[in-house]
Amino acid sequence: MQVQANALRAFCQHALQEVGVEEEDAHITATVLVEADLRGIISHGVARLRQFYVDRVRDGKIVARPQVHVLLDAPATAVIDAGGGLGHPVSHRAMQMAIQKARDLGVGFVTVRNSNHYGIAGYYATMALEHDCIGLSMTNSSPLVVPTFGRVAKLGTNPIAVAAPAGDEYPYVLDMATSTVPAGKIEVYDRLGKPLPEGWVIDEAGQPVTDAAQAIEHRRQHAEGGHLPLGGAGELLSGHKGYGLALWVEIFCALLSGAPCSYETYPNRPGRKPQPAQVSHFFGAWRVEQFRPLDEFRAAMDDLQRELKDTPKVAGQSRIYVHGEKEYIERDRRSREGIPLNPKVVVDLQLMAEELRIDFDL
Amino acid sequence: MQVQANALRAFCQHALQEVGVEEEDAHITATVLVEADLRGIISHGVARLRQFYVDRVRDGKIVARPQVHVLLDAPATAVIDAGGGLGHPVSHRAMQMAIQKARDLGVGFVTVRNSNHYGIAGYYATMALEHDCIGLSMTNSSPLVVPTFGRVAKLGTNPIAVAAPAGDEYPYVLDMATSTVPAGKIEVYDRLGKPLPEGWVIDEAGQPVTDAAQAIEHRRQHAEGGHLPLGGAGELLSGHKGYGLALWVEIFCALLSGAPCSYETYPNRPGRKPQPAQVSHFFGAWRVEQFRPLDEFRAAMDDLQRELKDTPKVAGQSRIYVHGEKEYIERDRRSREGIPLNPKVVVDLQLMAEELRIDFDL
Numbered sequence: 001m002q003v004q005a006n007a008l009r010a011f012c013q014h015a016l017q018e019v020g021v022e023e024e025d026a027h028i029t030a031t032v033l034v035e036a037d038l039r040g041i042i043s044h045g046v047a048r049l050r051q052f053y054v055d056r057v058r059d060g061k062i063v064a065r066p067q068v069h070v071l072l073d074a075p076a077t078a079v080i081d082a083g084g085g086l087g088h089p090v091s092h093r094a095m096q097m098a099i100q101k102a103r104d105l106g107v108g109f110v111t112v113r114n115s116n117h118y119g120i121a122g123y124y125a126t127m128a129l130e131h132d133c134i135g136l137s138m139t140n141s142s143p144l145v146v147p148t149f150g151r152v153a154k155l156g157t158n159p160i161a162v163a164a165p166a167g168d169e170y171p172y173v174l175d176m177a178t179s180t181v182p183a184g185k186i187e188v189y190d191r192l193g194k195p196l197p198e199g200w201v202i203d204e205a206g207q208p209v210t211d212a213a214q215a216i217e218h219r220r221q222h223a224e225g226g227h228l229p230l231g232g233a234g235e236l237l238s239g240h241k242g243y244g245l246a247l248w249v250e251i252f253c254a255l256l257s258g259a260p261c262s263y264e265t266y267p268n269r270p271g272r273k274p275q276p277a278q279v280s281h282f283f284g285a286w287r288v289e290q291f292r293p294l295d296e297f298r299a300a301m302d303d304l305q306r307e308l309k310d311t312p313k314v315a316g317q318s319r320i321y322v323h324g325e326k327e328y329i330e331r332d333r334r335s336r337e338g339i340p341l342n343p344k345v346v347v348d349l350q351l352m353a354e355e356l357r358i359d360f361d362l
Numbered sequence: 363m364q365v366q367a368n369a370l371r372a373f374c375q376h377a378l379q380e381v382g383v384e385e386e387d388a389h390i391t392a393t394v395l396v397e398a399d400l401r402g403i404i405s406h407g408v409a410r411l412r413q414f415y416v417d418r419v420r421d422g423k424i425v426a427r428p429q430v431h432v433l434l435d436a437p438a439t440a441v442i443d444a445g446g447g448l449g450h451p452v453s454h455r456a457m458q459m460a461i462q463k464a465r466d467l468g469v470g471f472v473t474v475r476n477s478n479h480y481g482i483a484g485y486y487a488t489m490a491l492e493h494d495c496i497g498l499s500m501t502n503s504s505p506l507v508v509p510t511f512g513r514v515a516k517l518g519t520n521p522i523a524v525a526a527p528a529g530d531e532y533p534y535v536l537d538m539a540t541s542t543v544p545a546g547k548i549e550v551y552d553r554l555g556k557p558l559p560e561g562w563v564i565d566e567a568g569q570p571v572t573d574a575a576q577a578i579e580h581r582r583q584h585a586e587g588g589h590l591p592l593g594g595a596g597e598l599l600s601g602h603k604g605y606g607l608a609l610w611v612e613i614f615c616a617l618l619s620g621a622p623c624s625y626e627t628y629p630n631r632p633g634r635k636p637q638p639a640q641v642s643h644f645f646g647a648w649r650v651e652q653f654r655p656l657d658e659f660r661a662a663m664d665d666l667q668r669e670l671k672d673t674p675k676v677a678g679q680s681r682i683y684v685h686g687e688k689e690y691i692e693r694d695r696r697s698r699e700g701i702p703l704n705p706k707v708v709v710d711l712q713l714m715a716e717e718l719r720i721d722f723d724l
Contacts, residue, residue, distance in 0.1 A: 206676035311512035314568035
């Protein structure tokens with residue numbers, strides 16, 4: 001099933017409004033979700049609309065109409081309490097604040113506490129591009145990742161996203177979980193029925209898990225084991241670096257904003273009263289012209305990208321990519337041709353539409 | 363051979379002054395080098411004094427007494443031209459500037475261009491700690507790392523260092539090359555005569571290099587092949603993430619400061635007139651109290667570290683570390699017991715002392 005982005009966005013917004021989210025917040029959230037699908041990051045798109053957002057709002061785990069408070073607003077920094085609402089709208093506003101500070105002063109940083117899952121980290125980083133800024137976005141998340149030498153998950157997949165403008169080439173957009181792969185990738189492998197490579201997930205004995213459904217079931221049951229940090233198990237291939245990057249994210253998101261770390265987020269357990277997830281984020285912006293004339297920077301970004309692409313390739317490979325490029329190409333194509341939806345996702349959205357008594361009019 | 367840090371520092375400073383470096387610059391450089399040995403990062407310590415610094419100053423590749431220019435000095439940002447001098451002194455001053463800006467305004471960022479190899483990235487990040495700031499330090503470097511799917515090195519090992527203060531626990535100090543391992547680790551394995559694990563270095567055909575001496579010889583000859591980015595070859599274990607982190611460093615160091623990228627640094631070739639290396643750096647500081655009361659932050663850092671250390675361990679492991687901890691423990695020990703020097707390093711320093719006609723009085 002191929003759907004147009006506009007129709008998919010309207011459907012998502014409709015569903016979110018139906019469970020009580022205000023129009024503008026629902027619109028921003030729908031925009032971020034569909035943007036993930038447009039970029040081909042299908043793990044973080046509308047496949048998660050129901051389970052990650054709509055159901056949690058209905059269950060009272062996400063506050064539909066939160067009281068958002070700016071706790072601190074200084075020239076270069078701010079701290080926001082999201083009031084337990086959806087992560088996307090508050091993150092959108094926090095990044096806007098960081099960008100405005102960067103336009104005024106050269107740099108801006110905003111932490112957000114008491115929030116929820118905010119979708120793709122890269123969305124907020126790329127907001128900086130049209131303002132000729134470099135953007136940064138980080139978030140902690142539910143505890144899925146083991147520290148090096150540990151067999152119980154304590155850290156989130158804690159993504160880092162950085163975006164920088166270019167000239168004729170696509171902007172650079174790094175958007176990476178600090179684990180080997182993000183949790184959503186396991187969901188994609190499960191939907192495709194593909195085995196997981198070793199080095200992604202370990203079980204309670206520290207042994208590789210290669211069955212995607214088993215990995216997801218483990219996670220649901222909060223069993224021991226978990227995702228490995230970037231670099232894999234142990235220190236030989238530097239798994240401690242991925243673990244260290246995850247800690248960096250934890251410090252900037254949770255510790256600077258005064259929020260719980262990943263291992264204390266999502267305290268909900270079956271049978272207990274719904275509690276807020278308490279996820280936290282960090283956003284930053286650096287204005288390029290604060291350091292160097294913009295046209296020179298853009299030209300240098302193009303030169304760098306061309307030099308990398310011209311690198312002689314290893315056997316069997318014909319192309320070298322720069323971060324963000326695949327997603328921009330995919331976005332162009334999907335904007336024209338529509339977004340292909342996995343049959344399992346379509347069924348899930350249809351069921352949700354029935355429950356909410358809204359039209360599934362895609 | 364065990365030597366005391368003070369004696370080693372004085373010897374290094376003496377050698378640098380002997381080739382024309384000013385006293386204060388020589389002192390800072392010696393301090394950073396010996397600090398690497400104290401922390402147990404022996405790949406980046408005095409083992410490199412001769413080849414990386416003294417010889418290059420003598421050969422005219424590093425300007426002994428550079429003209430350093432502050433090209434831009436705004437409230438939150440600055441850009442410095444290092445005049446082709448040693449990387450350590452200018453980086454020390456740039457980080458001091460970033461910290462001062464963070465004390466005034468909450469955050470501060472300084473780029474440095476036209477510099478040289480600056481030693482351990484972590485040194486500058488940890489300078490922020492005594493000012494109750496979080497510190498950031500990045501540098502590009504000579505082209506040693508292949509982009510994902512490439513077989514020619516284009517990027518530096520481009521380290522990232524982040525340091526954050528704690529309470530009773532050691533500060534968090536992440537100091538990581540964005541390649542699987544830093545170049546210095548190959549030198550250490552060579553000195554120890556140990557084979558390299560697969561996933562560190564590839565040859566011109568994209569095949570793993572397991573012989574350390576061969577890897578170093580390849581590098582000297584600027585042969586094809588090179589280090590793999592963190593995550594290894596290809597995309598299966600997310601080698602593109604290490605490649606993306608290296609690009610982040612390139613953008614913040616070289617592109618923001620107006621310097622060449624790693625693949626254009628160190629343009630010297632045998633038989634040609636010495637040219638400056640043109641390495642560039644990026645430094646940042648965030649004042650914790652700009653976001654949250656310091657005592658709360660410190661207590662939360664302690665809680666986070668204790669939670670991680672209490673994680674149940676995989677079979678065969680008895681301890682989980684937090685980044686910086688091993689180095690602080692080693693620093694305590696080596697400050698008391700002295701710094702053990704590898705016999706090959708001792709011979710190298712003795713030969714250098716003879717050439718410079720200074721005492722090898724350790």
